[in-house]
Amino acid sequence: MSETSKMSRKQRIGLGAFVAIAFAVALILGIFISPFASESPDGLERVAEDKGFIQKAEETEQVWKHSPIPDYEFPKVKNARIATGLSGLIGTIITVAVAVAVGLIPLAIRKSRKRSGTISTDET
């Protein structure tokens, strides 16, 4: 059906380059752009303020103190833009690490199922 588009659409860059560029874009957004993001309340916060239930979250503010970098402000860094950029850097790296670890679980499940004698229907 869409064979023409299949033919005309080639892989323009290698997988390694794609991953490297995409990671660089993520880091640039997280480190250098995030400090300039809007500081206005988001949709839910705005509704909570307008409709008068924001205090329900503020009452439980204590729970927040246990997170290492509350509200994307790296602690003890005076400059707010640097504090946010640092959080972006750290968060982006943590996210990659956790995502890769989680992504390996399905692969491990597949391997263990193959090994445990699930009859392979591989026809390749």
Add this chain to the structure above:
Amino acid sequence: MHIPDGFLDAKTSVATYIASAGTVGYALYKAKEELDEKKIPVLGITAAFIFAAQMLNFPVAGGTSGHFLGAILAMTLLGPYSGFLVMSVVLLVQCLFFADGGLTALGANIFNMGIIGGFLSFYLLTLVKKPLGRFGERKSLLFSAALFSWFSIIIASAACAIELAISKTVSFGIVLPAMVGVHSIIGIGEAIITVIVLTVVIEVRPDLVASFKSAPSLPYGGEGVV
């Protein structure tokens, strides 16, 4: 729309935790049909990109901001199960390290943004994309992704509103129109970012867009599971 601690009552918190934990378990099992070793780095950077992009609050009307969610982007790129896992990882990291979304509300946040804004919206996307196929694979994907990434924000915010009402934090009649109203604007930003990223990836590596069907993907076809 990350729900903080204090907005949900115990029953809502527990019920959404159970639903989300069960879905994470199922997705870990099903994602083996979507993933292979080569896709793992792509999964990692998709999560990183979504995390970073979610930090970029853009202003919308009346002193309010919104930010990218990324559920439809993750699911169209990686497949629904892997995309759901990516969203769960991002929400987990935000909750544990940045206090963005409460620990007691993590189940609800995964439910809203991964299941309702994710699986449900992606399923509707596939229903709409199919009959549009005669306009070409690229156009049908970009159009349905634009529509349902916008929709995903609205339906996720509606789910959030329902949970707040069930928790008796605020009345349903007040919170639903307010949440859906502001998120119908935020969703426009979602659609723009989703379409831009999909367009770029289709241009340079169409094989890395799982929903772009003319791409020679199918890393794993075994076991006859549809």
